[in-house]
Amino acid sequence: MSQSPLNRAQIEQLVRQSLARVVGPSANGPSQSQGPNPLVVNISARHCHLSQESVETLFGKGHTLTPKKDLYMDGQYAAQESVTLIGPRSRIISNLRILGPCRDFDQVELASTDAISLGFKIPTRNSGDIEGTPGCMLMGPAGFLKMDKGVIRAAPHVHMHPDDAAYYGVENKTFMKLRVGGDLGVTFDRIFVRVDPSFKLEVHIDTDEGNACGFTQQTPCELIK
Amino acid sequence: MSQSPLNRAQIEQLVRQSLARVVGPSANGPSQSQGPNPLVVNISARHCHLSQESVETLFGKGHTLTPKKDLYMDGQYAAQESVTLIGPRSRIISNLRILGPCRDFDQVELASTDAISLGFKIPTRNSGDIEGTPGCMLMGPAGFLKMDKGVIRAAPHVHMHPDDAAYYGVENKTFMKLRVGGDLGVTFDRIFVRVDPSFKLEVHIDTDEGNACGFTQQTPCELIK
Numbered sequence: 001m002s003q004s005p006l007n008r009a010q011i012e013q014l015v016r017q018s019l020a021r022v023v024g025p026s027a028n029g030p031s032q033s034q035g036p037n038p039l040v041v042n043i044s045a046r047h048c049h050l051s052q053e054s055v056e057t058l059f060g061k062g063h064t065l066t067p068k069k070d071l072y073m074d075g076q077y078a079a080q081e082s083v084t085l086i087g088p089r090s091r092i093i094s095n096l097r098i099l100g101p102c103r104d105f106d107q108v109e110l111a112s113t114d115a116i117s118l119g120f121k122i123p124t125r126n127s128g129d130i131e132g133t134p135g136c137m138l139m140g141p142a143g144f145l146k147m148d149k150g151v152i153r154a155a156p157h158v159h160m161h162p163d164d165a166a167y168y169g170v171e172n173k174t175f176m177k178l179r180v181g182g183d184l185g186v187t188f189d190r191i192f193v194r195v196d197p198s199f200k201l202e203v204h205i206d207t208d209e210g211n212a213c214g215f216t217q218q219t220p221c222e223l224i225k
Numbered sequence: 226m227s228q229s230p231l232n233r234a235q236i237e238q239l240v241r242q243s244l245a246r247v248v249g250p251s252a253n254g255p256s257q258s259q260g261p262n263p264l265v266v267n268i269s270a271r272h273c274h275l276s277q278e279s280v281e282t283l284f285g286k287g288h289t290l291t292p293k294k295d296l297y298m299d300g301q302y303a304a305q306e307s308v309t310l311i312g313p314r315s316r317i318i319s320n321l322r323i324l325g326p327c328r329d330f331d332q333v334e335l336a337s338t339d340a341i342s343l344g345f346k347i348p349t350r351n352s353g354d355i356e357g358t359p360g361c362m363l364m365g366p367a368g369f370l371k372m373d374k375g376v377i378r379a380a381p382h383v384h385m386h387p388d389d390a391a392y393y394g395v396e397n398k399t400f401m402k403l404r405v406g407g408d409l410g411v412t413f414d415r416i417f418v419r420v421d422p423s424f425k426l427e428v429h430i431d432t433d434e435g436n437a438c439g440f441t442q443q444t445p446c447e448l449i450k
Contacts (some may be wrong), residue, residue, distance in 0.1 A: 013427040081378055112436035113338050113433070114439075116436075124408060124409060124439065130410060148374075153410070155408075183415060184349060184381070184415060185415045186411055186412065186414060186415075186437075187411065187412040188410075189404075189411060190410045190411075206436060208433050208437045211336065211337035211341075211436040212337075212411075212433045212434040212436075212437035213340055214337070214349065
């Protein structure tokens with residue numbers, strides 16, 4: 001897996017910050033953070049996390065995921081492998097991306113729009129909190145995987161280092177706000193805060209949330225308590 | 226077309242207000258408005274407005290729309306008739322609802338998710354402001370209609386009577402905010418204000434915006450300047 005020193009989002013953030021210093025923050029938008037780390041906001045398209053055992057069920061004995069693209073969070077990647085999701089009414093979503101590395105549980109993260117198109121209701125949960133959630137069937141080239149639970153809409157959240165938490169004055173497992181500027185400006189009032197020394201400062205919203213505010217990597221964003 | 230004295234949204238609003246008086250406003254949500262009129266928020270699913278001439282092109286000479294369901298705004302209705310939208314890459318959306326009565330122009334209102342699934346980009350506009358927007362093809366049982374322009378994402382907006390504008394302290398063609406409570410609380414910071422003596426107080430957001438905040442008719446909402 002290739003590791004470039006700066007990924008595209010980081011470079012764009014640096015360019016924006018340089019521009020903001022020269023021309024001032026954009027007229028419509030909130031100002032850029034002066035915090036210890038650049039604020040990166042990324043839209044998570046629908047995806048799944050799988051255990052190694054489930055990968056082998058779907059792709060064959062001994063199969064391991066092949067990284068295709070590094071994510072912003074160190075060590076995380078989009079795999080070359082994808083699966084077909086079969087919903088409760090036999091409607092399907094093709095090419096559901098697998099994110100690696102493997103975890104010790106199976107979880108599918110969809111936007112509400114995806115769930116509606118599949119014809120079922122899914123709860124909003126934090127990643128890993130999957131007790132009592134609906135299941136689904138996954139199909140891979142080597143077989144089917146019946147998930148009894150684990151289909152969720154991921155609550156919007158921010159990953160951050162303890163230094164960021166100190167800067168913003170927030171604690172792990174609390175909520176803060178993300179103000180998104182532009183013509184379709186929206187403030188997400190309930191961004192769940194996850195603090196860990198291994199985390200880079202990154203907000204994850206889903207495609208519905210991103211579409212609602214017309215988010216692009218040029219849209220000014222601000223985290224506020 | 227039947228006209229009940231109170232529609233479902235109004236009844237639910239009255240029930241919520243009565244409950245709020247008895248049990249207090251819900252814990253997570255903003256308080257209910259004390260304004261001159263109940264605040265109604267409705268999600269606009271994708272739809273189109275057509276001229277009478279276009280209705281006849283699609284459904285046959287002399288055809289007029291048949292109202293199926295009254296909308297909250299007096300005189301507006303969802304028609305029984307729907308059309309098939311054919312996008313620029315020959316991808317389609319079936320059963321695109323027509324809203325009546327006819328207007329003097331053709332306009333298709335999609336959510337961003339719809340536009341992405343069709344494979345094209347559409348601008349965010351206020352209704353009627355369609356110069357320079359993409360077109361599409363519509364298909365009905367009697368023929369095709371080539372629209373050279375008119376496919377938009379409608380900007381989130383609120384209709385209100387001058388009494389409401391006075392209460393909220395806002396003017397026509399300005400912006401105000403809609404705070405949506407609940408676990409996925411979101412504040413829409415740019416709700417376009419449209420004031421007219423014929424308007425009832427009603428916010429229109431699209432399906433992406435509604436999904437982003439998990440909106441239901443039970444979700445507490447508040448308009449703020």
